[in-house]
Amino acid sequence: MKVRFCEQPRERRASALKAVWLLFFFIAFLGGWTEALAQAARPLNVPGQIGGRIAQCWKAPRTQAAQVIEVAVRLSFSSACVPIGEPRVVYVRAPTEPGLREKIVASILAAVRACTPLPFTPSLGAAIAGRMLAIRFRSLPLSGPQRQI
Secondary structure, three states, rough: OOOOHOOHHHHHHHHHHHHHHHHHHHHHHHHHHHHHHHHHHHHEEEHHHHEEEEEEHOOOOOOOOOEEEEEEEEEEEEEOEEEEOEEEEEEEEEEOOOOHHHHHHHHHOOOOOOOOOEEEEEEHHHEOOOOOEEEEEEEOOOOOOOOOO
């Protein structure tokens, strides 16, 4: 005796529908994830994209106060897409917690090291080679007990 989908008990139909929805959301999530990977692999064509690409690597330290963290970094790149010398943190605005400023500076420098060399187009590499760039990073507080800013 075969049971068609329409004749199955309500619980089985609900679980089947949940499975279909989970599959749909998984495929949608996977599509977004592959798009993010494809975007990360695209070469940068304008200087304004450099900060955003490095910001994707930045993990700001946790703070006790829900406040904004702002950091400005000065650095220059060679035409081979690598930083020239050590990046210099020139501005930090953060809550006044012991040792937080040092953690923020270390996290920014680690993000620059982790994300470089950046994939520049040949024209961008030639245009910014040796020029000093100032990049501003800003981390906004998240709500909830597990916030990381």
